[in-house]
Structure formats: C-alpha cells, structure tokens
Amino acid sequence: MGYQPTCNRARGRLKTAQQQNIDKQILCLHHAMAEKLIANHHYLSQIIETIEARYECGRMRYGAYLFWSSLLEHIEQPTLFMDTLLEDSPQLRAYRRQTPLVGILTEQERQIALEKIMQT
Structure with missing residues (x-):
C-alpha cells in the first residue's frame, strides 16, 4: 500500500515533465x-477572424478573448508584444495552448523552430 502513492507521485512527475516539454515547444x-507576425502584419486580419469566430461559437472564454484582442493592439510595440506573449505564467501557458495564432508558420518554419529546442 505504501508503494502506490509513490507510484502516483512518479506518474504525476512524469506528466508534469511531459507538460513542461510541451509548454517549452509551444513557447518556442x-x-x-x-x-x-511583427514582420508581416498581413496575418493580423486572419488572427482577428480566428479570435472572433472562436469567441462567438463559445470555444474561447471572455478572458482569453480580451487577452488576445488587447495583445494584438500592441503589435506596433514589439518588445511589449513579445514579453507579454512569452510571459512564463500559468495563465499565459494556458492561453498559448489554445492559441489563435494559427496558419502563420509554414511546416518548414515550424520544424526549424522546434529544432532550436533540441539544440538547447
């Protein structure tokens, strides 16, 4: 019986390690x-449409809607935009897991970004 809680804790640590790895990939x-996006603002309309569509059909909560909408308003301030988007907090990790920033990277760009993780 004493072994089972240890097993559960080990399983919990494994899940946490997996989640941390996924969060690291998502952050990258x-x-x-x-x-x-900062270099190519023409993606903004696509992202705004995604945010609006997800919110209207109930796939995005109001807090996430406000976050993503207000973040895009700061695209002309690259440092603020990047610092906010890449903030290491539980809330921002959750927002990034449901990102509306889809269709920006090509598959090749995505692979290059993920390869950077392997080098660190």
Whole structure:
C-alpha cells in the first residue's frame, strides 16, 4: 500500500515533465510566430477572424478573448508584444495552448523552430 502513492507521485512527475516539454515547444513556436507576425502584419486580419469566430461559437472564454484582442493592439510595440506573449505564467501557458495564432508558420518554419529546442 505504501508503494502506490509513490507510484502516483512518479506518474504525476512524469506528466508534469511531459507538460513542461510541451509548454517549452509551444513557447518556442510562439516566439517564431510572434517574430513573423511583427514582420508581416498581413496575418493580423486572419488572427482577428480566428479570435472572433472562436469567441462567438463559445470555444474561447471572455478572458482569453480580451487577452488576445488587447495583445494584438500592441503589435506596433514589439518588445511589449513579445514579453507579454512569452510571459512564463500559468495563465499565459494556458492561453498559448489554445492559441489563435494559427496558419502563420509554414511546416518548414515550424520544424526549424522546434529544432532550436533540441539544440538547447
């Protein structure tokens, strides 16, 4: 019986390690997406449409809607935009997991961004 809680704790640590790895990958992808978005504002309308569509159909909560909408208003301030998007907090990790920044990176750009993780 004493072994089972240890097993559960080990399983919990494994899940946490997996989640941390996923969060690291998502963070790296968001860094690449943000750089591309800052350089190419023509993606903004696509992202705004995604945010609006997700919110209207109930796939995005109001807090996330406000976050993403207000973040995009700061695209002309690259440092603020990047710092906010890449903030290491539980809330921002959750927002990034449901990102509306889709369709910005090509598959090749995505692979290059993920390869950077392997080098660190």
